[in-house]
Amino acid sequence: MKLQVKTVGDKETQEGPQGCTSLNLDSCDHTQGYTQALSKPKMEPAPASGHGALPATPPETAWDRSIVAPSRLAAWWPRTSWLRGTRAGGVPDNSTCPANKHHHHQNPAETSPDEPGGAKAEPAALQGLQTTRPGLSTFYFLLVIFVLSTVFHSLRRLALVPAPWASSALVVLAPRNLPQEGMFTINVKGRLGNQMGEYATLFALARMNGRPAFIPAAMHSALAPIFRISLPVLHGDTDRRIPWQNYHLNDWMEERYRHIPGRYVRLTGYPCSWTFYHHLRPEILQEFTLHDHVREEAQAFLRGLRVNGSQPSTFVGVHVRRGDYVHVMPNVWKGVVADRGYLKQALDRFRARYPSPVFVVTSDDMAWCRKSISISQGDVAFAGNGLRGSPARDLALLTQCNHTIITVGTFGVWAAYLTGGDTVYLANFTQPNSPFHRVFKPQAAYLPNWVGIAADLGQAQRSNL
Structure with a gap:
């Protein structure tokens, strides 16, 4: 049976049995089996149309060509997204459809290499595929960029976030704009017992002098994994920008410590006496929970x-x-x-x-x-x-x-x-x-x-x- 050429608008279409055209091939009963087969990983031989014996070897389809999935990496991509070739005017190229390939008249350039006198040429859909499908080098390049970007942004976030065991309270860094009322911090010396004394003394004297208190990062690293401390951490960049005034403390409370001069004060010494902070005992116990x-x-x-x-x-x-x-x-x-x-x-x-x-x-x-x-x-x-x-x-x-x-x-x-x-x-x-x-x-x-x-x-x- 021969196919008749009809004109639909400005386009020519091929008409098969019972008036089915290539423009609405998916709605024809004769092509329903073919459209369902397109979603399968491997095309089955096209059913006989009743016009001659079935070929010994099924007609080659676009799914059978190795260039469609040239590697394991491409094999897991959805196959329906590989075929990007279209005909002029935006009409889908039906040369890859088994029904059209089985029924339409082939040009000499489209003849299979196994046929006598045939010249080897790729269908238009596969030619478009080769020019539009990204290569493996492009995929690896994009993957490297994605990984590096993820690592970079993760490290920036982790630099500001304490370890999950560090403290149940929110860790606040010292602001870039220095507080106008000033601030107190303390020099970190000694081991765990000394640093607990320094923390409690800073907590009490800053409160006594009406100044916000910030602890060095080293003190936070020593105490936060154990206790639920709440004093904010002094960022290293801020620490280096502040014109600190060092103020030495003895290991006992004195009246002059109630009126420490200066706006940005760094306390020094080894203070650990209960005389600094015992009046705040409930709060100190809360800090060292x-x-x-x-x-x-x-x-x-x-x-x-x-x-x-x-x-x-x-x-x-x-x-x-x-x-x-x-x-x-x-x-x-x-x-x-x-x-x-x-x-x-x-x-x-x-x-x-x-x-x-x-x-x-x-x-x-x-x-x-x-x-x-x-x-x-x-x-x-x-x-x-x-x-x-x-x-x-x-x-x-x-x-x-x-x-x-x-x-x-x-x-x-x-x-x-x-x-x-x-x-x-x-x-x-x-x-x-x-x-x-x-x-x-x-x-x-x-x-x-x-x-x-x-x-x-x-x-x-x-x-x-």
């Missing part, structure tokens, strides 16, 4: 402790500071650290006052503690299986107890201050002529209701340290 996961880990350890097979009713935290103090105290400050005698007296005091207490020992020298603290009564537990733990974990354990025994150092002082309850501390641990008295006042370091047990100053000549 443990994060939930830190507190829960400490409480889980305490719940597992037993005294002679029974769950204890009273928990007493014990902090033994040794480390560099073993050499610094006798050689620099003319003093001593806690010995076996002091620890035994302190433990016995709580044994006499509370039924079935358990003593949770933390230290930077757990080996010495295991040798020096008797476990004969079955009421002593060494934190961390007797190994030195992290300062954050040790502090969390101590603050979750009911009472505290401390030796020397700001770490123990803060553990006792946050815990509340009864506190026993090492008293008179330096000689009367010690230079330590110029920078340390016991009455400003220990609360009045804490109980001191005098140190044995004669131990410096003995070897039981």
Whole structure:
């Protein structure tokens, strides 16, 4: 059967059986099978039209050409989007439709290479495809640009966002435009106990002097993973632009600190005395509230402790500071650290006052503690299986107890201050002529209701340290 050419408007169309034209091929019943086949990954042989035998090899279609999907990368693209070729005038090119290819008269240039005298030529749709489909190099280039852009913008955002465990409160950076009323910050010195004292002192003195307080980034990094602190962070760029006036503090409150001169003040020294901030105790305790996961880990350890097979009713935290103090105290400050005698007296005091207490020992020298603290009564537990733990974990354990025994150092002082309850501390641990008295006042370091047990100053000549 031959196809007849009809004119529709200004365009010529080919008419097949029962008047079906190539312009509305999808609406013809005879081509319904072909249009459904276009959505399949692999074309099936075109059904016989009743005009001659079915060819041994199905007619080649655009789906069978390797240039349509030349690689695995292109194979997963939707095939219906590959064929971009169109005829002049915006009419879709039907040369790729199996029905049209099977029925319409082929030009010599469109003859298959397998046919005699045929010249190898690509259909118009595939020629358009080759010129419009992006190559792999273009795809990889765009992928690299996307990845680099994503990384760049992510790093910029992360630079301003604290770690998820850092603080439950919003971290606010110091504004680029300096506050007209000025601001207070503080110099970061020492380890965890020192920085807690510096934070609390800054919190109190800035409030007292009517100035906003900002903490250095290093202090935020040390405290925020443990506590729910709220003071905003001083951005490094802002810190370098401010004409700071350094103001030195002693380790006790003085009247002149209520009227610190200057607009942009950086406090210096090692302030840790309760005399700076005790009038704000509820707020200080709120600032040093443990994060939930830190507190829960400490409480889980305490719940597992037993005294002679029974769950204890009273928990007493014990902090033994040794480390560099073993050499610094006798050689620099003319003093001593806690010995076996002091620890035994302190433990016995709580044994006499509370039924079935358990003593949770933390230290930077757990080996010495295991040798020096008797476990004969079955009421002593060494934190961390007797190994030195992290300062954050040790502090969390101590603050979750009911009472505290401390030796020397700001770490123990803060553990006792946050815990509340009864506190026993090492008293008179330096000689009367010690230079330590110029920078340390016991009455400003220990609360009045804490109980001191005098140190044995004669131990410096003995070897039981």
